[in-house]
Amino acid sequence: MKPIIEISGISKRFRISHELQPYLNIRDRVSQIFSGKKATSTEEFWALKDITFSVEAGESIGIIGKNGAGKSTLLKILSKITPPSSGKIISRGRIASLLEVGTGFHPELTGRENIFLNGSILGMRKNEIQGKFDEIVDFSGVEKFLDTPLKHYSSGMQLRLAFAVAAFLEPEILIIDEVLAVGDAEFQKKCMGKMDEVSKSGRTILFVSHNMGAVSNLCSKAVLLRDGKIAMIDNSSKVVEQYLHDSVQMSGKRRKTISALDKSFTLQLPYWVNNAGEEIPSYSFGSDYKLRFDFEFHRELTFLNIGIAVMNKDGSRIFTSHSVDDKSFQSFSTYNGKMTFDAHLNIPDLAPGYYQVLFGVADEHTHDYVNASSEVEVILDIAETHKIKDGANGILWHTGQWKKVG
Amino acid sequence: MEYEIKPAGRFSLNLSELWEYRELIFFFTWRDIKVKYKQTFFGAAWAVIQPLLLMVVFTVFFARNFTIESGNIPYPVFVFSGLLLWNVFANGLSNAGNSMVANANIIKKIYFPRLIIPISSILSAMVDFLISIIVYFCVLFFYGLQSTIPSILLMLPLSLLITLCTTLGAGSFLAALNVKYRDFRYVIPFLIQVLMFMTPIIYPVSTPDMEWVRTLLLLNPMTGAIDLIRSAVMQVPVNQTAVAMASVSSLLWLIIGISYFRRTEYYFADLA
Structure with missing residues (x-):
């Protein structure tokens, strides 16, 4: 069977223009016209460079990397929001992307209305939303406020409603960007449970996160991006280890x-x-x-x-x-x-x-x-400062005391 | 279902994709209509008040002070017949022109054919039209001109089609430009004001006494669209040159606007 997504040689270039002087007044502007000097210079920046990998149907792949490594750009290209500068992707399934929960939520509309609007934006059919409406409301836990405008919801309630709609998407390929980093612990647990269910049902998931625990739990494989290039593709626990190792090297150099x-x-x-x-x-x-x-x-x-x-x-x-x-x-x-x-x-x-x-x-x-x-x-x-014998596995490095008593 | 994601390539209209997303067009239109009258005291009554008020204003300030030839019909009816389609154009153009920027947060987060946004913003302006046409018929009854309603209904499809093609063409053109150059946010209201005086709404096509001005007026597709409705009310033959020119120029607007939009839409998410 052919892979469900084939990404070959994807690159994305941005042009950044710099203003040479931070502020220009009209006199400068006019003098520039006469002297022919330009006020801006452009610089090319490759957000992604030659990304190639493929995803098998039913696989869950984590995409990790530091901020600015190109994770979000890759997801945006996969979700067709922005075109690549070169390369191509062949996709053999319907993609739904969740780059944000609650895309298109309108504060003036009621919870009920927003479920339909958001569901439709995410690519659900109207009768599909109607069919799942009760489940969505149940999952969100906001049934009492269904006919209240969204602007009166607390941010937690908005989030729960948003995630509830997204949770009932049934695409073949689901692309998720860091949506689990929000909400209280209990709700996050609920979301992780739902994600786990989705991946077990045989659907393909591409998942960007800073939560290494979520990546290694949910994904079998992971891709590590570094400065727009693939640094490593392997099973997720190895990649997570490499990422954490990179992070230690980085810290101290840049203090945020x-x-x-x-x-x-x-x-x-x-x-x-x-x-x-x-x-x-x-x-x-x-x-x-x-x-x-x-x-x-x-x-x-x-x-x-x-x-x-x-x-x-x-x-x-x-x-x-x-x-x-x-x-x-x-x-x-x-x-x-x-x-x-x-x-x-x-x-x-x-x-x-x-x-x-x-x-x-x-x-x-x-x-x-x-x-x-x-x-x-x-x-x-x-x-590791000193080696001890094999078998020291687990959370604690604890040898215990052994004694012959008989 | 297999498809490719490639660098921005050649222009294609891809109407089948638009059809696939028809429910989203409906939902965006429905949202715009719902939101428009939320937290307003008069609600949808605004759609009735606005054209009536404009009609009164033009009648009081123009018809009383200047002699404007309104043919065999009272001036209020004359001006309302113009405003009817003009409001579709003006509201549609201003909605559509700002629509891409207004929906930037959605465009940056999810894919759908971008043309849906200007289309549904124009469709939402159509609701006001449906209300004002009822008001218009009431005005006709008031002046005893109800016998012209059947011929108006006959002319309506073509004149509305010309109006919508022009609005969608110009609207999507401005929407695409507005993403790149936010100057257009300020240009659009001004443009609409200027265009209003360049369209025979408060005066008939025959008013300007210079030949080239009249020709210029005919190039404006709204001239022909309004003329169709007026000839039905006035019970005079349709000005065929005007209608032919309006059809051609509205189609041109549609082609230019949509192809420019389609060519630039790939980069909306990067620019918005």
Whole structure:
């Protein structure tokens, strides 16, 4: 049987124009006309370069890579939103793409009306939507507000409604971009369950995500993109491992600054320091390191809860830690100016490998200040410092004590 | 079902694909109509008020102060017969011209034949037309001209077809330009205003006394479309030159507009 999608030599070029001077006044503009100098220069940028791979029917493929690696561009080409600059794709099935949940939702229309509109935009037939209407409403859990305009919905309700419509799409090929990075934990679980069901029913899924756990759970194979080129195609756990390895190499070179949603502070992407306060790229097994948070507060805050969660590459949460739970941590009455906090995690005998560290900063009502779930990440790289015998498998690197008692 | 995704290639109209997506045309039209009158106090009554008010304004300010030859029919009926199709054109053109930019967030996230957007934005302007034609017939009754209704209904399909072809052609042309050059957002309302005076709505085709101006008027497809309806109300023979020229030029508009739209639509998602 022929592969359901054959991607051969896909490249995408963008032209970026730079204005040579940031501001031009009319006098400059006029003098340019006479001198013949151009105000802009164009530069070519290849978002994708020579991408070739094929997807077998029923396969679930994860596409991972850093921001700007070309993942979204590839999905946009696959969904026919933008044409490639060269190369071609042969597709042997009906594609539905979910680059966003709730595409076309209109705030003035009611929930019921939006189900029909959104369903139709996603490519469902009217009688198909009618047939699944009750299931969609049931899945979304917003039946009480069906005839309320969407603008009165909470953002969580809008999201649930949007995902519910998308969940009942039945294409042969489903393209999904990072839609699971939103919503509360329970809803995410529900969505993952639905996705799992979809992939088990024999449909083909292409899935872009920063959630390494979701990729390795859901996808058998994964493609790692780096600067618009394919860096690796293999089974998903190997590719995820390579990606996490790349991320560790990258961190330290570029320190990202994260802003609070309400601009009340900026935060440097947390990084690992040793006892001398020096930044280190990886955490060697058995040693004592801390995760450092550099804050700069732009207005005075009276409460702050910093939390982290350490996940292994299957997406299982190993443990979480919150600053408010530590009684010895002095709860400051005010947070202002520049402040630095260290989280000393006392990490137990975690096995060597790569771990994703998610973090959040919340106010007293547990509302998050930063949306750090997908765009930014910290990797915990526990390096193997000494070899022990085979058989040390599992989450913990624990040898235990053995004694002959009889 | 097998298909290829390739670099932007040659122009093709691909009407079969458009037909496949007919339900989406319906849903977009339905959305535009629903949204248009949400949170308005008068709701759809606006479709009645607008043409009536315009008719009164033109009657009071133009017919009273200038001598305008409206033939054998009262001036309000004369002006309403012009406004009827003009409003389809003007509303359709302004809806369609802004439609691609207004729906940019959808265009960037999902594929469907892009032509659906200007088409459904014009169709949503048709609802106002259906309401105003009822109002128009009421006005005819008021002036005792109800006997002309059958011949109006006879002329309506062709005149409406000319109007819609022109609107879709010019509308999709402007919609495509608007994606690239946002200047057109400001050009469109101005253009409609200018065109209104270049169309014989408040005056008859015979008014301009220079020959070349009258010829220019005939090149405007809306002239022929409006003339068809008026000749039915006035019970005079149809100006065949006007109708022939209108048919040809509206078809030209349609071809130019749609082919330009089709040629540029590939890059809408990158530019929007």
